[in-house]
Amino acid sequence: MPEPKAVNSMFARIARRYDIANRLLSGGMDVWWRWRMVRRVARGQPTDILDLATGSGDVAFSISRNVASANQIVGMDFCQPMLDEAVKKQAADVRKRYGNIRFQQGDGLALPLPDDAFDAVTIAFGLRNMGDRHRSLSEMHRVLRKNGRVFVLEFSRPQSWFRPIYLFYLRHGLPWLAGLVTGDRAAYIYLNETIEAFPDRTALCAEFLAAGFSRVESAGWTFGVVALHTAVK
Template sequence: MPDPIYVRNAFARIADRYVMTNHVLSMGMDFWWRHVVTKRIKALRPGKLMDVASGTGDLALKIQDEIPQCEVMATDFCAEMLAHASSRGVRKTLVADALDLPFETDEFDVVTVAFGLRNMGDYELALKEMRRVLKPGGHLFILDFSLPEGILRVPYRLYLHHVLPKLAGLLTGEKDAYEYLGDSIEQFPAGDKMIQLLERTGLRDGTADPLTFGVVTVYEAVKR
């Protein structure tokens, strides 16, 4: 599991360059990934949503703009990242640890976490907390990196472990903040393993939908 202190310090150092760096490293595909998630959420017509590990607020902003009737709360354990989310227009933010969320049980219609669960110190505990704050029948959406299958797997892993850290280092001046990224993706439960983890934490009807040849995956599950 990732070291939470290391992760928080790393994100604090790159907060002011995080948005631009993500767009470059994903070649702009991050816009499409958030669109896919937001479209699925919009169909649910939620009244209250929490974006966990919101960072600089990219997904929270997208949901806030596309679903104006939904009250969006963005949380993150890195205050520096959330400060950028606020400055970019996220209306409600709160510094909070995903492993101990300061919200009532059964409070949200939808909970989202984009590229954040992988960085948490205890996946199962984090998922249990997200489930707790969901209303019965509420939906959890996870968007995170995964590894492609087939012929793309080897070149993608080369990019992930060798090219990406160097490119990110040039963009942010903090190469070490991205050096752990490849290993974190390799170790993160994906596909059926994630579905099994969701079921163990009390969620049902889990689905896994790979995007962009499997570079990322959207998971959705419902609170029992």
């Protein structure tokens, strides 16, 4: 499992160029993946939503724009420099669309939030970085209301013909490009290592069940490069 202090330090180093790196390294697909997840969130018409590992706030902003029922959105991350980037983006929005978002620092392994507080919890590309996945999933379960839903968007590993192409890019192309963009090649070697060490979709579904969730579902997108897992409390 990742070591929290090292992960925090790594994200602090790349925070200012995190968004541009995401767009470049994914060919812009990361925006579409997040939007697809948010569209799923909107179907349940949640009013109170927690976006965990919010980073620079992309999912929280998308929820604010696309989930009409959203009354309160809490964007939480344990890396303050990443949250600083989110707050800057919120303040820079001349249309002032994001008044229902509150950004807050917090640890995904011990959320500073009450029980039964949210209708939905989202987390995009953050579960891999948790030092204890079971504890993190259990915390998400705790803060959800009965029948609330969790949405976990995470990298996966293709099982089709695309797998060798993807792994070559992940192991060689991505760290090189990321080094040029962010100046921190090591951070994206870490990305590769955590993706390859992450459980497959079947194993991750079992972890949701072990944390107390039911009605667990998963769907692979873009040849299986990413997967959306959903579950109900």
